[in-house]
Amino acid sequence: RVRFRDPAGATRTGEWTDAIECDGRSYDPAAVEVLPPCEPTKVVCVGRNYVAHADERGADVPDRPLLFLKPPNAVAGHGATVTLPTGVAGNRIEHEVELGAVVGERCRDVDPAEATGVLAGYTVVNDLSNRDDQRRETNWVRGKAFDGAAPMGPVLATPEEVPDDATVECRVDGEIRQRASREQMVFSVPELVSEVSRFLTLEPGDVIATGTPEGVGPVKDGDRLELTVDGVGTLQHTVRA
Template sequence: MRIARFSLDGNVAFGVVEGDQTDPRDTEGLTVTPIDGHPFGPFQTVGTPIPLGAVRLLAPTLPSKVVAVGRNYAEHAAELGNEVPQAPLTFLKPSTSVIGPGGEVVYPRFSADVHHEAELAVVIGRMCREVPRARVQDVILGYTCANDLTARDVQRAEAQWTRAKGFDTSCPLGPWVVTDLDPADLAITCTVGGELRQAGRTGQMVHSVADLVVHISEAMTLLPGDVILTGTPAGVGPVTVGDEVAVTIEGIGTLTNRVVKRG
């Protein structure tokens, strides 16, 4: 099932997306049927299907926090001259970093070297803490695409990553959440202006989705809608104003955002 969050005539709702297309830039044949309430519990669809082209897709979740994982692909760690950490290397991105499909990435004034990082995102479906490995799937709503945009020059210059990875619009998510998906070995790519930059598979992750949920929930309570970013494969590189960045993950779809200059 694909669950989207959308706006229509000023009203925001969740809905179930149906149709064969996986890139919301091509809406032919795609519809969204509103659901009663939110998807973090039992729900039912209401009303009639709406053509997807008639709505504006939003970030599929509004997380209280985004917990991200660094250096979770060995080749990516190596390309930046880093070793793979023994335990997951985690950091937080604020809720204000989140934008949706088609949203504009605003290039921060304090950086001259912003990089794309295509990632699989895990969306939490229920409040949980200290999740045992056997229960991990019970607390996951589904999966979506993410771009962990990073001010690389700031990351190098500062002793921690808060500004480098937490600036406004640095966490595009979307286009929807897929609930019935095995994340073990999915193709993940990133293109910039149509040029392939990243191509990997989630099976290359050092720490699996289950590893990350167990590790992170040992330290903090995860709330419905919270997001875990699982790391990026090799091939990260710079984006510039005017670039269109597209993250595609097998079984989910394509998340596209354009980089703009701050006004």
């Protein structure tokens, strides 16, 4: 499922194959604005959920999911150009490709065995991180919550379309930077949904970004990013300083 704004400015939902199909019409993807696949009230992110990523950060693997939030202003869509924040200490913004679990119904205290049932599906998320400011503060507002810090898309895939061993990959200007299987996650999607819902009521459209694998690295003005999850597709966006 893809959300898009047609040439007349109307917001529509369709299916994206070679073209975008909606209400008996075909749209050229290049002629429409592809919108984020959902409208989250919050994006709940998970830190250090791949052992190799924790190792490259020189940090321990947590004994329970490490959680932080991104607000709605951080959300950007497929094809967006994300303007990096000005005056960043050290000017180091890093990419973090992640599988995003999209909530389909209002829920609280979800049992892990029932967690998949509350999901609308999956998307791709780039947890853009202002690394230098992240290291200088404990609440990570500057580090993680800036405008455009959570590009996501291009579509919402059903849970059945995304295999348990789906590959998660990030390319920057064609160079593979990150590549791993979701099977390598420390905490599974059902465990994450259950843990988050113990503390936060999840609303339809909310996103749980399930953590990034090793290989995070800097992005710079003009870079083109391609972030892929098997079964979802490839989220593309650029950055500018």
